[in-house]
Amino acid sequence: MRILVTGGSGSLAREIYQQAMEQELEIYSYARTELDITDPQQLQAVFAEIKPEAVINCAAYTNVDKAEADPEACMAVNTRGALNAAELCARYRAFLVQVSTDYVFGDTPGPHGTAEDPAPVNVYGRSKLLAEEGCRRLCRRLLIVRTGTLFGRSGRNIVRTVADLCRPYSRFYISKQEARAAVPPTLRFISDNLIQPTPAAALAQALLTMLTRILEVEAQDPHAALALMGSYHYTGTPAVSSADFARAIIDAAFAAGRLTLRPPVQNILNADYAAAACRPRDLRLDNSKTARDFNLQPPDWRPVLQQMFKRGQ
Numbered sequence: 001m002r003i004l005v006t007g008g009s010g011s012l013a014r015e016i017y018q019q020a021m022e023q024e025l026e027i028y029s030y031a032r033t034e035l036d037i038t039d040p041q042q043l044q045a046v047f048a049e050i051k052p053e054a055v056i057n058c059a060a061y062t063n064v065d066k067a068e069a070d071p072e073a074c075m076a077v078n079t080r081g082a083l084n085a086a087e088l089c090a091r092y093r094a095f096l097v098q099v100s101t102d103y104v105f106g107d108t109p110g111p112h113g114t115a116e117d118p119a120p121v122n123v124y125g126r127s128k129l130l131a132e133e134g135c136r137r138l139c140r141r142l143l144i145v146r147t148g149t150l151f152g153r154s155g156r157n158i159v160r161t162v163a164d165l166c167r168p169y170s171r172f173y174i175s176k177q178e179a180r181a182a183v184p185p186t187l188r189f190i191s192d193n194l195i196q197p198t199p200a201a202a203l204a205q206a207l208l209t210m211l212t213r214i215l216e217v218e219a220q221d222p223h224a225a226l227a228l229m230g231s232y233h234y235t236g237t238p239a240v241s242s243a244d245f246a247r248a249i250i251d252a253a254f255a256a257g258r259l260t261l262r263p264p265v266q267n268i269l270n271a272d273y274a275a276a277a278c279r280p281r282d283l284r285l286d287n288s289k290t291a292r293d294f295n296l297q298p299p300d301w302r303p304v305l306q307q308m309f310k311r312g313q
């Protein structure tokens with residue numbers, strides 16, 4: 001199977017590439033500098049050269065707050081870029097995997113099922129929802145997989161942010177004696193929300209499993225494969241508040257001997273969080289359809305987090 005991955009230098013795309021290589025799949029991954037999905041000609045040239053059987057669209061404008069100030073830039077990548085890819089997938093008969101987000105949902109209580117009507121409250125969420133709708137219109141052979149709070153070995157994510165904030169308290173910079181006299185930094189995180197941290201490696205594995213399974217079924221019985229296409233959710237477990245996730249990150253770093261002291265995390269309310277973009281409070285997704293159709297259980301993020309710090313990533 002020839003797979004094309006867009007957004008190749010992003011955190012999810014890197015995991016997909018590595019795992020596909022390990023599984024000896026034929027994979028072509030392009031970073032933005034090599035393939036800009038907002039440029040239809042560039043995309044067309046890559047499709048003509050590779051003739052992918054499947055495309056995993058990982059390219060995205062992921063800065064949720066910056067998107068509020070520059071919705072055009074966000075829509076150009078997340079919506080029009082995705083539609084460019086969908087159009088070419090339809091033309092080249094390539095299967096499309098469109099990665100989407102829990103931010104398509106608004107302020108309704110979770111866990112949100114795949115049948116719930118989305119109602120995004122920020123530009124990023126709207127741009128991804130418009131992409132979903134457009135991809136469905138253009139491309140029949142499609143998987144839309146919504147996820148949330150990705151973290152992994154590369155890229156910017158909450159684990160990196162907390163680790164960076166704690167850097168002055170790393171054992172490389174401060175001794176135990178100095179730590180006793182130090183004033184810990186104020187880390188403030190939202191405590192009245194619910195997120196589901198998702199290891200990027202687990203999502204990468206799940207996407208490859210889903211894709212491979214659909215194409216296998218399709219080869220035997222195209223009608224049966226159609227029943228497996230559509231929208232799915234895949235997020236980690238257990239759900240926590242951002243503040244508790246930040247504490248878990250600090251605990252994991254401390255337990256791995258990477259911090260001299262454990263900076264305290266101060267709770268703030270979602271309503272008091274001064275950021276450009278509104279954030280829904282309950283981002284839990286219902287993963288049961290993914291478990292039912294693909295036998296994929298939500299990954300537990302806790303051991304993955306511990307391993308990340310043990311291995312020094």
Ligand SMILES: NC(=O)c1ccc[n+]([C@@H]2O[C@H](COP(=O)([O-])OP(=O)(O)OC[C@H]3O[C@@H](n4cnc5c(N)ncnc54)[C@H](OP(=O)(O)O)[C@@H]3O)[C@@H](O)[C@H]2O)c1
Binds near residue numbers: 006012061147155
């Ligand atoms: N991160 C999360 O917490 C999260 C949560 C839910 C859903 N998702 C979705 O998961 C997918 C993967 O996200 P991620 O965490 O891997 O994000 P990421 O690390 O920010 O990667 C996104 C990649 O897309 C690239 N990109 C931006 N504009 C592009 C363009 N015009 N053409 C081609 N590539 C472009 C970026 O390149 P540059 O770095 O060079 O700009 C970056 O390498 C996205 O669809 C995202 O919406 C992410």
